[in-house]
Amino acid sequence: MNNPESSDRGSWGSKIAFIFAASGSAIGLGSIWRFPLFVGLNGGAAFVFSYLLAVFFIGFTVMLAELTIGRHTRKNPVGAFNFIKPHTPWKLVGYMGVVTGVFILSYYSIIAGWAAGYFYKTITGAFRGQVSWNNSAAIFTKFAANPLEVLICLFIIIGLTSYVISKGVKGGIERWSKILMPVLFVLIIILAVRAVTLPGAGPGLSFYLKPDFSDFNLKVILFAIGQAFFSLSLGMGTMMTYGSYISKKDNLVSSAGWVCLSTTLIAILAGIIIFPTLFNTLQLTPDKFKQEFEVSTGLMFQVFPIIISKMPGGYFFGILFFALLLIAALTSTISMLEVPTAYLVDERKWSRTKAATLIGIVSFLLGIPSALSSGGVKFLTKFNYMIKMDLVFGNIMLAVGGLLISLFLVHTWKVKNALKEISHGNSRFWLKGLWVFDIKFLVPIAVIIILIFIKTLAG
Ligand code: PHE
Numbered sequence: 146m147n148n149p150e151s152s153d154r155g156s157w158g159s160k161i162a163f164i165f166a167a168s169g170s171a172i173g174l175g176s177i178w179r180f181p182l183f184v185g186l187n188g189g190a191a192f193v194f195s196y197l198l199a200v201f202f203i204g205f206t207v208m209l210a211e212l213t214i215g216r217h218t219r220k221n222p223v224g225a226f227n228f229i230k231p232h233t234p235w236k237l238v239g240y241m242g243v244v245t246g247v248f249i250l251s252y253y254s255i256i257a258g259w260a261a262g263y264f265y266k267t268i269t270g271a272f273r274g275q276v277s278w279n280n281s282a283a284i285f286t287k288f289a290a291n292p293l294e295v296l297i298c299l300f301i302i303i304g305l306t307s308y309v310i311s312k313g314v315k316g317g318i319e320r321w322s323k324i325l326m327p328v329l330f331v332l333i334i335i336l337a338v339r340a341v342t343l344p345g346a347g348p349g350l351s352f353y354l355k356p357d358f359s360d361f362n363l364k365v366i367l368f369a370i371g372q373a374f375f376s377l378s379l380g381m382g383t384m385m386t387y388g389s390y391i392s393k394k395d396n397l398v399s400s401a402g403w404v405c406l407s408t409t410l411i412a413i414l415a416g417i418i419i420f421p422t423l424f425n426t427l428q429l430t431p432d433k434f435k436q437e438f439e440v441s442t443g444l445m446f447q448v449f450p451i452i453i454s455k456m457p458g459g460y461f462f463g464i465l466f467f468a469l470l471l472i473a474a475l476t477s478t479i480s481m482l483e484v485p486t487a488y489l490v491d492e493r494k495w496s497r498t499k500a501a502t503l504i505g506i507v508s509f510l511l512g513i514p515s516a517l518s519s520g521g522v523k524f525l526t527k528f529n530y531m532i533k534m535d536l537v538f539g540n541i542m543l544a545v546g547g548l549l550i551s552l553f554l555v556h557t558w559k560v561k562n563a564l565k566e567i568s569h570g571n572s573r574f575w576l577k578g579l580w581v582f583d584i585k586f587l588v589p590i591a592v593i594i595i596l597i598f599i600k601t602l603a604g
Contacts, residue, residue: 155313160395162319166480167378167387167400168407169322172329173477174256175376176412177470179539181419182444185434187368188360189352193416195361195369200409203591204373206583207547208384208401210554210563215388216397217566221487222382225389229558238549239488242382245546246484247504248538249381251511252531253481254306257474258298258516259446262288264467267453272463276454284450285443290520299512306478307505310486311498318479325472330407332469333414339462340418349424353416364601370591371540376408380543380550383480386487396571411473423448442519442531445470482508536603541595548592551584560584 157163184192218225223239266272271284288294309321340346374380391397423434438444453463482504489500514522518530554563560581567574574580 156390156392158319160392160400162323163387163391163395164400164403164407165326166318166322166476167384167404169318169326169473169476170378170383170387170480171376171404171408171477172326172411173376173473174253174260174470175372175378175477176408177333177415177473178256178442178445179535180372180376180412181416182438182442183368183372184353184416184420185438185444187365188357188362190354190356191358191360192365192369193353193413194356195366196372196412197409199366199370199373200377200405202583203370203547203588204377204379205401205405206580206588207374207379207550208377208405209397209567209580210550210584211379211382211384212388212391212397212401213563213566214550214554214558215382215385216391216393216569217562219389221389221491222385222484223488224491225382225385226553230553235553235557238546238553239382241542241549242380242385242546243485243488245381245538245542246383246481247508248511248534248542250303250306250478250481250504250508252515252534252538253474254299254302254478254508254512255295255515255519255531256442257302257471257478258295259289260467260470260474261301262294262298263446263449264464264471267450267460267463267467270460272450272453273460274454276450278447278451281447281450282443285446286520289443289446292517292521295516295519295521296513299509299516302475302478303505303509303512305475306482307501309475309479310482310501313497318483321479322476325476329411329469329472332465333411333418336462336466336469337414337417339456340422343422343456346421349421350417352424353420363598367595367598367601368540370595371544374543374547375539376412377405378477378480380546382484382546382550385550386484387480389487393569397567398571398574398576419444419448541599544592544595548589551588555585 157166180196214225214229218228220228221239222242223236226233226235226239229235266284266288272281276284309318312320341350378384388397391400437447441447449463449466453459453466456462482501485504486497486500489495489504490497493500495503514525515531515534518525518528520526554560564574564577564581
């Protein structure tokens with residue numbers, strides 16, 4: 146067994162650097178594109194409320210578990226399981242994370258690519274002048290269905306991601322996150338202020354933030370839990386890998402808390418930007434929302450050009466928004482690629498550049514069917530290929546991963562060992578009782594319920 150302390154595989158420069166990088170991973174299309182879409186499709190404020198509970202009770206719990214295993218072992222997910230319990234099938238959970246990461250990267254990069262395409266379109270003035278609803282929908286449909294444009298965007302996203310990852314932990318991820326994350330926060334706050342000061346923001350805000358108890362049902366809760374896993378980058382070992390670069394001196398509990406808080410904040414702000422504008426500018430109702438978006442992933446891309454065209458300073462705000470979306474997406478794709486890269490570097494002794502390039506190529510190839518499933522190729526579009534990928538890898542596999550990580554921690558590694566690791570850098574863990582209860586009971590039960598009712602999620 147190798148000594149985890151002796152490896153020179155890189156580490157974060159400081160606790161803040163970790164928080165920036167991990168928030169960069171967590172905050173992304175999950176909060177800005179997926180969250181508002183799911184809110185709209187799942188009962189508005191009821192979903193928001195369920196999501197907040199899911200983040201607090203389940204997300205935070207699994208995040209702390211991943212960070213703890215990661216820092217203790219100082220390894221990628223495959224190596225981490227193998228380190229604590231050598232030569233057992235547990236390392237398959239690590240492999241599952243590596244594979245899930247590559248698949249999520251493959252379809253996530255398409256949407257990131259759309260953001261890149263729209264950033265370009267906005268700069269070149271495609272949304273200047275009055276853009277109507279039909280107009281905007283037509284622009285999106287045409288763009289998403291154009292194989293060449295979408296594939297070029299996919300190539301750019303995966304290329305940039307591989308480039309940053311090949312530069313390593315400090316020079317790559319940390320350096321970029323430190324610049325990009327604060328910019329993102331500032332941008333999103335400006336846009337939220339702009340949205341709530343648009344005339345008549347009321348009805349949108351109340352759909353978004355005033356829960357109606359008749360809207361709560363199993364599906365809403367299941368999707369909210371799935372969204373908590375996805376938005377916090379949990380269940381595939383991303384946080385385990387990022388945790389492996391944290392110093393023993395740093396407080397894992399507050400680090401996890403900050404990442405959960407910043408991610409939730411951005412998601413809530415994203416909704417504050419979208420809903421008032423959506424309901425008022427377009428006179429949209431919840432039913433109409435469902436009709437428009439049930440089988441479409443285009444919410445963000447159909448709504449924003451209209452807002453841009455109707456807003457004073459819209460050209461400027463439009464560029465800001467798509468820049469923001471792109472930045473957020475890139476700091477997340479980087480973290481997805483980091484998991485398989487860390488595996489190949491640690492376990493197979495590959496160079497970072499070779500690992501990042503190869504996985505980049507594989508993800509690009511795997512992304513092609515997703516790229517063609519928004520109009521490019523008929524049968525893939527009809528099959529809803531990309532949405533199915535998101536359901537399987539973005540919802541189910543992450544939840545299963547979270548379940549297995551919790552079971553591993555509780556039954557194989559043991560809670561007392563985890564608590565000992567957590568105590569480094571943190572003498573007083575005031576949520577200890579709750580965390581132990583959640584990791585032992587709440588997380589497994591919640592995920593098992595998800596798996597039992599999987600049909601509800603799919604249907
Ligand atoms: N959390 C990221 C987002 O919300 C997506 C992600 C999922 C990243 C899983 C890494 C691992 O955009």
